[in-house]
Amino acid sequence: MHKELLEDIGEKELIKRLARFMPKNQISDDCAFIKTANKDLLINTDSLVENVHFSNETISSLDIGWKAVSCNVSDLISSGCSKIIGVNIGLVVPAKTDWNWIQDLYKGINQALEYFGGSILGGDCSVGKEKVISITAIGIQGEIKLRRNSCKPKEIIMTTGLHGLSKLGLMIKSKKIFDKNIFLTQALIDSAIKQFCKPKLNPKFLKQILNARPKKSDKIIGCTDSSDGLFQALLDLSIESNCKAVIDYTKIPKHKDWPQGDEWDKYYFFGGEDYELVFSLPKKWATNLLNSEKTISEIGYFTEGSPSVEFKNLQNDNFLKYKSFAHF
Amino acid sequence: MHKELLEDIGEKELIKRLARFMPKNQISDDCAFIKTANKDLLINTDSLVENVHFSNETISSLDIGWKAVSCNVSDLISSGCSKIIGVNIGLVVPAKTDWNWIQDLYKGINQALEYFGGSILGGDCSVGKEKVISITAIGIQGEIKLRRNSCKPKEIIMTTGLHGLSKLGLMIKSKKIFDKNIFLTQALIDSAIKQFCKPKLNPKFLKQILNARPKKSDKIIGCTDSSDGLFQALLDLSIESNCKAVIDYTKIPKHKDWPQGDEWDKYYFFGGEDYELVFSLPKKWATNLLNSEKTISEIGYFTEGSPSVEFKNLQNDNFLKYKSFAHF
Numbered sequence: 001m002h003k004e005l006l007e008d009i010g011e012k013e014l015i016k017r018l019a020r021f022m023p024k025n026q027i028s029d030d031c032a033f034i035k036t037a038n039k040d041l042l043i044n045t046d047s048l049v050e051n052v053h054f055s056n057e058t059i060s061s062l063d064i065g066w067k068a069v070s071c072n073v074s075d076l077i078s079s080g081c082s083k084i085i086g087v088n089i090g091l092v093v094p095a096k097t098d099w100n101w102i103q104d105l106y107k108g109i110n111q112a113l114e115y116f117g118g119s120i121l122g123g124d125c126s127v128g129k130e131k132v133i134s135i136t137a138i139g140i141q142g143e144i145k146l147r148r149n150s151c152k153p154k155e156i157i158m159t160t161g162l163h164g165l166s167k168l169g170l171m172i173k174s175k176k177i178f179d180k181n182i183f184l185t186q187a188l189i190d191s192a193i194k195q196f197c198k199p200k201l202n203p204k205f206l207k208q209i210l211n212a213r214p215k216k217s218d219k220i221i222g223c224t225d226s227s228d229g230l231f232q233a234l235l236d237l238s239i240e241s242n243c244k245a246v247i248d249y250t251k252i253p254k255h256k257d258w259p260q261g262d263e264w265d266k267y268y269f270f271g272g273e274d275y276e277l278v279f280s281l282p283k284k285w286a287t288n289l290l291n292s293e294k295t296i297s298e299i300g301y302f303t304e305g306s307p308s309v310e311f312k313n314l315q316n317d318n319f320l321k322y323k324s325f326a327h328f
Numbered sequence: 329m330h331k332e333l334l335e336d337i338g339e340k341e342l343i344k345r346l347a348r349f350m351p352k353n354q355i356s357d358d359c360a361f362i363k364t365a366n367k368d369l370l371i372n373t374d375s376l377v378e379n380v381h382f383s384n385e386t387i388s389s390l391d392i393g394w395k396a397v398s399c400n401v402s403d404l405i406s407s408g409c410s411k412i413i414g415v416n417i418g419l420v421v422p423a424k425t426d427w428n429w430i431q432d433l434y435k436g437i438n439q440a441l442e443y444f445g446g447s448i449l450g451g452d453c454s455v456g457k458e459k460v461i462s463i464t465a466i467g468i469q470g471e472i473k474l475r476r477n478s479c480k481p482k483e484i485i486m487t488t489g490l491h492g493l494s495k496l497g498l499m500i501k502s503k504k505i506f507d508k509n510i511f512l513t514q515a516l517i518d519s520a521i522k523q524f525c526k527p528k529l530n531p532k533f534l535k536q537i538l539n540a541r542p543k544k545s546d547k548i549i550g551c552t553d554s555s556d557g558l559f560q561a562l563l564d565l566s567i568e569s570n571c572k573a574v575i576d577y578t579k580i581p582k583h584k585d586w587p588q589g590d591e592w593d594k595y596y597f598f599g600g601e602d603y604e605l606v607f608s609l610p611k612k613w614a615t616n617l618l619n620s621e622k623t624i625s626e627i628g629y630f631t632e633g634s635p636s637v638e639f640k641n642l643q644n645d646n647f648l649k650y651k652s653f654a655h656f
Contacts, residue, residue: 041361041364047460088464126381128460130456134462
């Protein structure tokens with residue numbers, strides 16, 4: 001593809017080109033205008049930095065665009081967002097950046113917004129030494145507030161999907177040799193790369209929770225996403241809600257071809273960027289949900305006790321044993 | 329002051345320290361929650377990049393914090409914001425950054441929010457090669473919409489203050505020799521440094537406009553800020569509103585000690601970062617406003633014609649002559 005460097009294009013022309021990705025009514029002013037009909041809002045900012053969160057060797061700018069939206073949308077969904085309004089983009093790129101890279105980034109951002117809902121509201125673009133994509137996403141707070149500090153003892157702990165796949169995808173893409181004696185099936189490789197490059201999240205989560213709710217008076221539940229890994233998500237919930245998570249190791253849902261062993265458990269529990277939801281519900285609500293949504297798994301329960309994560313049904317030599325009673 | 333590098337502090341501890349600057353109800357979740365009572369919103373993102381928009385040699389991190397908020401708030405004010413809700417902060421800093429630098433940055437951000445209104449809503453912090461402060465500000469759209477594309481022929485063009493001071497402040501701070509034959513008064517030096525380090529903007533602008541309005545049915549006026557310099561602001565208004573700006577050079581308000589000459593006119597019209605408002609109003613509205621607000625100056629008018637900026641009453645040798653009929 002023909003290369004066009006930003007330093008040759010110039011700032012004025014760049015702004016004009018970026019305007020093509022914006023809604024028509026926003027382009028002439030710096031500010032974006034948001035119409036809200038008496039709704040409370042959720043707002044979230046996450047930045048992706050080159051060579052920290054991504055590198056051109058492991059992921060295309062189309063997929064970076066998708067991921068930059070996803071990691072923000074994931075925070076909105078895990079707070080109970082009922083509708084994504086849109087995103088503001090703070091982009092920093094070196095003058096030697098190829099326009100095609102930026103164009104694909106914005107295409108990826110718009111692909112994600114088509115899938116999750118919402119549009120690009122506005123943003124700005126500056127020159128810098130390394131690429132930074134700082135996205136601020138705005139959405140409408142739905143009927144139920146999902147918060148880290150709202151788990152309660154006796155509630156069932158659940159998660160919306162598999163973990164560790166994104167980390168495995170990164171390792172495959174960066175050609176890091178991790179365990180030469182393990183054969184990875186093509187199905188596992190495909191799932192891992194898909195999860196790493198284009199996480200789909202669960203945009204229907206709030207609806208699923210609402211459909212399973214036994215009492216309309218319940219307006220708040222304990223929830224977070226597993227962007228920093230499943231273990232960290234459980235720990236965050238237990239610290240913020242001041243109770244103890246007890247996890248049944250045998251109930252943890254894994255990809256059917258996921259290998260066994262301590263190293264693989266590390267990827268599973270600490271890999272991060274999984275963007276699944278980790279949450280707890282009272283018994284009846286949980287039963288309704290588990291009956292209607294087959295992709296959601298029960299993995300344990302909360303109990304009174306100082307904030308920590310305890311594992312049950314571990315093999316004697318599992319490294320998680322030494323993590324399990326950690327107090328913070 | 330004792331130095332504490334981020335790489336020694338660690339991510340967990342950093343997040344804890346940053347939480348001290350956040351409102352209590354926001355710290356446990358990634359998302360910030362915004363209560364809106366049937367109000368339309370304005371949202372704006374602006375990023376400051378180290379060695380592009382600021383350097384440690386010319387400005388303290390306390391002042392960078394103030395400026396990072398100001399440049400965003402300026403865009404909100406120039407769109408007709410009636411109340412600042414708050415800001416989300418996407419911060420990127422190298423691992424060798426001193427904690428004191430960050431602490432002062434957040435102090436500066438909070439000082440600005442105390443002055444302009446609003447609070448820190450949330451944000452995130454990542455490691456990177458160079459510092460980037462990406463701020464997204466949110467505010468409530470007031471009764472009158474201020475937009476770049478709403479100037480009309482026959483309207484009076486006005487501005488809220490002096491220009492060029494911020495550029496002069498930068499040059500003084502960076503010890504760039506510009507005109508050795510010119511004596512700068514202490515009053516001018518002080519004003520320039522103040523405008524460069526801690527721009528105060530005009531947070532009461534919307535109220536002033538509303539107080540002077542002759543007809544309640546007028547809901548939209550043409551306006552922008554002069555963050556890219558007075559000339560660019562006038563050009564943007566004329567392009568977006570599709571009319572011609574005619575500026576009376578003798579009416580341009582200058583600091584009483586501002587030197588004469590082409591070089592000084594360049595700083596004045598193209599310096600940027602002035603954050604004054606440039607706008608137009610119908611005759612009667614303008615007269616009311618000019619009578620009640622002595623800091624606001626009439627500088628010209630719009631007329632039918634292709635988008636451009638024309639200067640009147642120029643001296644023969646003024647370089648602006650050659651800029652004046654530029655078409656874009």
